[in-house]
Amino acid sequence: MRNTASAxxxxxxxxxxxxxxxxxxxxxxNARERIITAASTLFCHGGFTAxxxxxxxxxxxxxxxxxxxxxxxxxxxxxxxxxAEGDAWRKWFFERLATLDQTPQARLLGAxxxxxxxxxxxxxxxxxxxxxxxxxxxxxxxxxxxxxxHKRHIxxxxxxxxxxxxxxxxxxATRGFVVLxxxxxxxxxxxxxxxxxxxxxxxxxxxxxxxxxx
Amino acid sequence: MRNTASAxxxxxxxxxxxxxxxxxxxxxxNARERIITAASTLFCHGGFTAxxxxxxxxxxxxxxxxxxxxxxxxxxxxxxxxxAEGDAWRKWFFERLATLDQTPQARLLGAxxxxxxxxxxxxxxxxxxxxxxxxxxxxxxxxxxxxxxHKRHIxxxxxxxxxxxxxxxxxxATRGFVVLxxxxxxxxxxxxxxxxxxxxxxxxxxxxxxxxxx
DNA sequence: TACGAACCAGACAAACCTGTCTTGCCTTCG
DNA sequence: CGAAGGCAAGACAGGTTTGTCTGGTTCGTA
Numbered sequence: 001m002r003n004t005a006s007a008x009x010x011x012x013x014x015x016x017x018x019x020x021x022x023x024x025x026x027x028x029x030n031a032r033e034r035i036i037t038a039a040s041t042l043f044c045h046g047g048f049t050a051x052x053x054x055x056x057x058x059x060x061x062x063x064x065x066x067x068x069x070x071x072x073x074x075x076x077x078x079x080x081x082x083x084a085e086g087d088a089w090r091k092w093f094f095e096r097l098a099t100l101d102q103t104p105q106a107r108l109l110g111a112x113x114x115x116x117x118x119x120x121x122x123x124x125x126x127x128x129x130x131x132x133x134x135x136x137x138x139x140x141x142x143x144x145x146x147x148x149x150h151k152r153h154i155x156x157x158x159x160x161x162x163x164x165x166x167x168x169x170x171x172x173a174t175r176g177f178v179v180l181x182x183x184x185x186x187x188x189x190x191x192x193x194x195x196x197x198x199x200x201x202x203x204x205x206x207x208x209x210x211x212x213x214x
Numbered sequence: 215m216r217n218t219a220s221a222x223x224x225x226x227x228x229x230x231x232x233x234x235x236x237x238x239x240x241x242x243x244n245a246r247e248r249i250i251t252a253a254s255t256l257f258c259h260g261g262f263t264a265x266x267x268x269x270x271x272x273x274x275x276x277x278x279x280x281x282x283x284x285x286x287x288x289x290x291x292x293x294x295x296x297x298a299e300g301d302a303w304r305k306w307f308f309e310r311l312a313t314l315d316q317t318p319q320a321r322l323l324g325a326x327x328x329x330x331x332x333x334x335x336x337x338x339x340x341x342x343x344x345x346x347x348x349x350x351x352x353x354x355x356x357x358x359x360x361x362x363x364h365k366r367h368i369x370x371x372x373x374x375x376x377x378x379x380x381x382x383x384x385x386x387a388t389r390g391f392v393v394l395x396x397x398x399x400x401x402x403x404x405x406x407x408x409x410x411x412x413x414x415x416x417x418x419x420x421x422x423x424x425x426x427x428x
Numbered sequence: 429t430a431c432g433a434a435c436c437a438g439a440c441a442a443a444c445c446t447g448t449c450t451t452g453c454c455t456t457c458g
Numbered sequence: 459c460g461a462a463g464g465c466a467a468g469a470c471a472g473g474t475t476t477g478t479c480t481g482g483t484t485c486g487t488a
Contacts, residue, residue: 031435047349049263052475063436068477126348133404134340134348135261147404175401175413182404183397183414187389190347190361190396199389200397203417206424245465266445277466282447 017041019123021092032070034060036084039077044085044125048078048135075142078132082146085128090153093118097157104161105208108177112201115184119194126189130182154181165208173207180204231255233337235306246284248274250298253291258299258339262292262349289356292346296360299342304367307332311371318375319422322391326415329398333408340403344396368395379422387421394418 018041028034038060042051053074057064071077093114100110118124125131129147136143158174167173184200187193232255252274256265267288271278285291307328314324332338339345343361350357372388381387398414401407 045351047263047351049261050349053477054475061436063438064477065437065479066435069434074476130344130400130404131348133400134345135264137259137261138406151404172413172416175410176417178401179394179397179410179414179417181397182400183393183395186344186396186400187392190344190365192352196389196393199386200393202386203390203393203421207417207420210420210424267447268445271466275466277468278447279449279467280465283464288446 017123019118019121019125021118021121022088031060031062031066035062035067035070035077036081039081040085040128043078043081044128044131048132075140079142079146082128082132082143082150086146086150086153090150094157104164108158108161108165108208109201109205112180112184112197112204115181115188115200116194116197119184119188119197124189124194127185130185151178154178167208176207177204231337233332233335233339235332235335236302245274245276245280249276249281249284249291250295253295254299254342257292257295258342258345262346293356293360296342296346296357296364300360300364300367304364308371318378322372322375322379322422323415323419325395326398326411326418329395329414330408330411333398333402333411338403338408341399344399365392368392381422390421391418 018037022037022040035056039051039056042055042059053064053067056077057067060067067077071080096114097107097111100106129150132143133147138144155174155178158177159170162170162173162177180200180203184197187196232251236251236254249270253270256269256273267278267281270291271281274281281291285294310328311321311325314320343364346357347361352358369388369392372391373384376384376387376391394414394417398410401410
């Protein structure tokens with residue numbers, strides 16, 4: 001194997017750090033959380049398949065047996081990572097959302113400012129669920145279950161706010177906001193420019209001016 | 215290795231087919247094209263890293279030496295696949311775009327109908343460039359070069375049409391359309407519902423009504 | 429102190445992955 | 459005809475991956 005070009009496809013595990021919104025950033029005594037934290041960082045930066053178990057335990061500082069004591073397989077670890085990432089992200093996002101003005105308009109527009117802060121984090125790595133849906137086929141039911149669960153949370157929130165605004169067609173409007181949010185995430189991640197959140201916000205504002213009854 | 219749960223992370227290579235827009239769908243005598251075609255299908259469905267060289271040559275019906283005669287490494291094959299996918303997709307997209315009315319408004323809105331047809335293809339697997347940008351770190355320069363090249367084509371087209379429309383701020387408007395297109399792709403792919411193209415189209419229409427000078 | 433749970437370290441097996449090389453078939457062209 | 463080149467088939471090497479197992483250490487509690 002003299003051809004070493006494939007080494008360019010593997011990542012160096014040292015430089016990745018946890019983003020600010022993550023709860024499990026510091027080193028807790030609990031081995032399970034250390035594994036989840038290390039795996040989240042490595043999976044989300046280097047890819048789920050490309051990152052090996054050995055890299056995870058090296059970063060977590062645990063034994064391999066400990067990992068397989070907590071998770072029956074790498075596939076189960078991936079699902080657990082996605083669940084933990086979703087929990088932490090939603091906690092961060094909805095807590096920040098709760099500090100905004102109590103009108104649905106203010107929340108819907110302010111959400112894009114929160115997205116901006118997410119994108120501007122120096123350790124921003126994109127949305128783990130979009131990554132997982134990109135990397136795995138839809139046949140992987142467990143992975144796609146976590147994707148659907150997260151997306152359901154977002155759409156439930158959007159629907160509630162849009163219904164409160166008495167918008168014409170709540171479902172239609174919700175799907176429009178899903179497009180704006182997903183698009184902002186992908187554009188910001190693939191370009192590295194967090195300002196796409198503000199472009200999405202502007203589209204949302206124009207939409208709300210034209211669509212809102214009151 | 216009695217624990218076989220990780221088998222759930224690998225794909226069955228038989229069921230994937232080429233989408234309708236693909237040019238290299240049929241089996242040409244040329245070995246290089248057969249490899250590109252097979253690799254495109256397998257990579258885009260099963261993931262770039264998770265798909266092995268053996269699966270590619272088995273589907274292409276070639277020898278391993280033939281593959282390494284045409285491509286120096288798997289990393290080079292991935293780049294070649296992305297370039298071929300981009301060429302074929304842009305050819306399909308812009309040829310369909312050319313059949314639309316010759317006003318920039320008609321082209322910009324009609325583009326979302328073309329996206330709808332793309333999403334509705336039974337073998338739609340999302341955007342290879344979004345997949346690649348999700349799976350690989352931005353440190354992989356060759357991969358990210360193809361992503362930037364493709365994105366540049368799209369933004370150049372958007373900018374030309376928006377400038378022709380004499381929209382207020384062409385760059386700002388272009389970024390808004392990038393959000394709409396990326397969002398429609400991701401929402402449609404992760405949900406399997408092509409109608410997100412029409413939600414994006416509606417947002418574009420509202421935006422153009424409010425923003426266009428004439 | 430004794431005990432047990434949790435954990436670290438690392439050897440190990442079996443499979444798989446990338447990349448190289450050999451052999452031989454078949455086509456094409458001088 | 460004969461040489462050459464493209465290609466299929468597949469063995470092979472070296473490394474990596476997931477997952478298991480053993481042995482020893484630490485820590486909390488009775």
